[in-house]
Amino acid sequence: xxxxQQNDQNKGVTGSSxxxxxxxxxxxTSGQNNVKGDIPxxxxxxxxxxxxxxSISENSNSxxxxxxxxxxxxxxKECTIIFTKGNSTFSEKAEVIYQSEFSTCAGFSIDTSRxxxxxxxxxxxxxxxxxxxxxxxxxKTVNISxx
Numbered sequence: 001x002x003x004x005q006q007n008d009q010n011k012g013v014t015g016s017s018x019x020x021x022x023x024x025x026x027x028x029t030s031g032q033n034n035v036k037g038d039i040p041x042x043x044x045x046x047x048x049x050x051x052x053x054x055s056i057s058e059n060s061n062s063x064x065x066x067x068x069x070x071x072x073x074x075x076x077k078e079c080t081i082i083f084t085k086g087n088s089t090f091s092e093k094a095e096v097i098y099q100s101e102f103s104t105c106a107g108f109s110i111d112t113s114r115x116x117x118x119x120x121x122x123x124x125x126x127x128x129x130x131x132x133x134x135x136x137x138x139x140k141t142v143n144i145s146x147x
Contacts, residue, residue, distance in 0.1 A: 049073030051127045051137045053081075058112065058142060065115075065142055067108035067123065071096060075130040079105035083114075085121045090114055096127070118146040 055068045067081055082091045092114075094106040105125070115121060121144055125137035 049076070049127075049129070049135050051076075051079075051125050051135050053123060053125050053137050053140045056123055056140050056142045058144060060145060063112045065108075065110045065112060065144070067105075067110070067125075069105040069108075069125055069137075071103040071105070071127060073103075073129075073135070076103060077128045077130050079108075080126045080128070081105075081108050081110075082124045082126060083110075083121050084124070085115075085117065085119060088116045112144060112146060115144045115146065118144050120144075 050072045052070050053067060054070050056065065058065050069079065071079075076096045079094045079096060080091050081094075082089065092108055092110055094108060097104050097106050105127075120141050122139045122141050124139045126134050127137075128134045
């Protein structure tokens with residue numbers, strides 16, 4: 001085993017290295033020894049649950065409104081997209097598809113015949129969780145043209 005000690009006048013640092021690697025020990029003013037490179041214990045951050053509508057558009061050729069989503073979190077169960085204009089409201093459901101970086105709703109392609117009138121409609125994504133709670137996205141709008 002190879003040992004090398006160095007004194008740092010400001011911090012009282014001693015260093016040693018061994019066949020398994022280099023380890024530095026720091027003596028702080030409290031007299032506690034901390035191994036540099038060790039991960040200090042921190043509270044574990046609970047992953048935040050977020051849901052968003054990443055895009056929403058009407059395809060006039062196919063007469064469909066396509067909604068794309070991005071979900072982050074755990075225990076997500078089912079997606080519901082809710083469209084509202086004045087007193088008119090309707091919704092569609094889709095399952096959650098889990099992926100490594102983020103999850104998404106299985107897909108929303110809504111026939112424009114579901115919209116009762118032309119004009120600006122507001123869409124909100126609601127994702128239910130396994131524990132019975134739900135998370136809502138910020139609303140986005142889409143302009144529907146009915147001919």
